[in-house]
Amino acid sequence: MTFAVHGLPVARGIAIGRAVLVVSSRLDVAHYFIKPEEVEAEIDRLRVARNAVSEELQKLQASVALMGPNEAPHELSALLEVHLMLLQDEVLTSGVKHWIVERLYNAEWALTTQLEVVARQFDEMEDEYLRERKADLEQVVERLLHRMKGTAAVLAPTPPRRKRSAEDEDSDPTAGDAIDAPLVLIAHDLSPADMLQFKKSVFAGFVTDVGGRTSHTAIVARSMDIPAVVGARTASQLVRQDDWVIIDGDAGVVIVDPSPIILAEYGFKQRQGDLERGRLARLRHKPAVTLDGQRVDLLANIELPEDTLGAVKAGAVGVGLFRSEFLFMGREAQSLTRLPDEEEQYQAYKRAVEGMQGMPVTIRTIDVGADKPLDGKSVRDDAHLNPALGLRAIRWSLADPAMFLTQVRAILRAAAHGEIHLLIPMLAHASEIRQTLALIDFARAELDNRGMVHGHVKLGAMIEVPAAALTLRIFLKHFDFLSIGTNDLIQYTLAIDRADESVAHLYDPAHPAVLRLVAETIAECRRQGKGVSVCGEMAGDIAFTRLLLGMGLRSFSMHPSQILAVKQEVLRADTSKLTRWVEQVLESDDPASLLLPAPAPQ
Incomplete structure (x- = not known):
């Protein structure tokens, strides 16, 4: 019997395939394909x-x-x-x-x-x-x-696919065993470490019971460029192993056991999406320049060095955010010996620099805690009442200077191979800035004392706490550039846990307070001649492209899968005609009502 489950759309597109359920257990259970x-x-x-x-x-x-x-x-x-x-x-x-x-x-x-x-x-x-x-x-x-436990084989990244016979190809796609059918993942929840493991696999889409639009599960789904729905509540209980499932990542709907008519309808939508992606692909080599001649840098967000391949393929002109914590995921947080050492990190950052073929790479220092625990377990199960407000990001690093120094030394060494910008997350206090800069200087001195080659890095700070956005003068004294992390900025401005589906409807990037903080940060950086970018999910949302351009933003960093759609908006925009509209949006009590459609050039 056909039925639908509703959730939050977090990665666009249509996926049709057989359900693979990841069943929860009191033990951590590895899920991987074998040869x-x-x-x-x-x-x-x-x-x-x-x-x-x-x-x-x-x-x-x-x-x-x-x-x-x-x-x-x-x-x-x-x-x-x-x-x-x-x-x-x-x-x-x-x-x-x-x-x-x-x-x-x-x-x-x-x-x-x-x-x-x-x-x-x-x-x-x-x-x-x-x-x-x-x-x-x-x-x-x-x-x-x-x-x-402890006797698992080495992970195989992808299962070999069995070739279907001509008879299979001519039959109903849902008939028979359909070994070669696409697979869609259904789970109660997935940690960022789980997502990295599945990222190397063959899933056409996924659904989780919990999560919000900007939870890191959703973010990695977008980086995988596969349709995804989160916050679907009871999906993992209602869907059975091997059920045929349609994931509508545009509408946030999961259709289970679809009828032939519904299958045909969504098959058509899937083909239309493929055609649209084909049209966008033609823009890959076209420079991102507005109608009035404003050059815009479209950068990529990545999790691993191997992601640079997708970034270059999408036409990114650099990496605006390398989330370095994904190198640390799935290891024991309590034991430094289990964390990547300086050499391992250096080699990873060097691969990223080489992968970008001379284009700049911005590496954010480790940002763990909240919805990104090192050990892959949900931090909501531990002793912290509100991990989003606890020991995370730069607070974590300053609490463990040895770990932080190891990472900074590795980044500085990799900077000898290409242009690297060093980005510090979640700073809020002048004392934190002083501590951080002192440790970076100490790391340089350590390398000098060892006689090790290292390079110069530009220093940047994330603006993701309202306190930082309201004290920009302090930040611009010490840093070469700022990067606005809209995901956390929205979370902390509106007091919304972005991983909690029960309050997901209150997560509003178009809230007047959020837009004013973003606009004022961009304006102040431009006044002082400092670089500024947006690297949160807002940067890859085409509903905000013209608004951000009108605010003066000229550097966007997003998942590679979003670059071409944003580039199309850039190419159609005339920033000289956006000023009055942006003022109206910022003065409005209901900015969302003015965002779509944005005014077309006259």
Whole structure:
């Protein structure tokens, strides 16, 4: 039966494919694809774990038998027997093998996937006793996962695709096994580290129950240029493994088990989107110059050095934001030995510089905390009541000077290979500025003492806290340029947790207070002859392109997938005719009503 789930559209386009559910577990479960030649090894891992758990349960049974009735009630022995039966159950074991052999899932992923399938069968049972056995099954799976923990194979970035036969091509796309069908990811939530792992995979789109428009899950989705919907509430509970799903990233709608008519309609929309992208691709080599001759720099936001390939392909004239924290994701935050050392970071930054082929690269120092924990776990589960207001970004770095110095030394060394700008996130106090600059000077002195080659970097600060936007004079004394991080600026100005879907409707980039802070920052930088850019999601939103141009912005940094659409808006704009309209927007109580459509050149 066809039904729809509504959420927040965060990455545009249409995706049609089979659902892959990432099932939550009390353990951290790795999800990755294996190579065909690794199938037997994964099945062996599962078999070894099952035999070990079976032996463990049998030993427990034996010890229970030796105990008196007061020490171990009869029910305990019966419970262990149930666990042994579930462990050997053919539905569980054959199902897990199916996901390993047919879908090339790693053993842990296959196990949690089959758990989800069987658990739903338990939920549908009329007998209350049988329904309650689902908890026993979950406990058995947890035991297996514990046994397999630490024995995972090396990650394979993409699964090999099986070629479909001519008969398959001519058939209904939803008919049969459709091994070669596109895959769409359905999850309750995904950490930034999860997203990086899936970024190297083959998913055509994804849906999460939680998240906001500018949560980092959404940001990485846009960088992957795949349709995505977040904040879909119960999607992971309603969608079943292998269901056919349509993700409408424009409307924020997820359609499950679509009818042939709906499939045809969305297939047409998908082709129209492909045609539009083809038309935009023709603008790649065209300089971004407005109708009145204003040159505009369109830069790229990246997470990893390999992303520079997409940036160059999209026509970016540099990297305006390299989110360096993604080099740190998924490691133990408590142990510096598990973090990337100076050499590893240096090589990564050097690859990014080389990848941009002589164009400038702006590297933001590590910005962790809030929705970007180092260990991949949700910070909302830890002791911090409000991590967005806690130890994050430059506060984190200043609390751990050794880590910060390691990163700064690596960046300075990489600057010997090309133009690098060093960007500091979330500064708000003059004392923080002084501490930061002193540590950067100390890092330079350390390299000099070692006799190591390093280069000059321009220093910049992020304006993402209202306190910073209101004290620009202090910042412009010390920094060569400023970069407006609109995602956090909106969050902190409006007191909205941008990762919380329950208040997502209040997240408003067109709020008068936000627009005034942005406009005043741009104007002050221009008055003092300092560079300024916008690197938040507002920079890649074509609804704001002409407004930002009218405010005087000439440097936009966004995901590579958004560059061509923004370039088209730039090419159609006449900044000399935008001044009065911008004033009207800034004076309005309801700026959003004036943004679309923006005035066309006369």
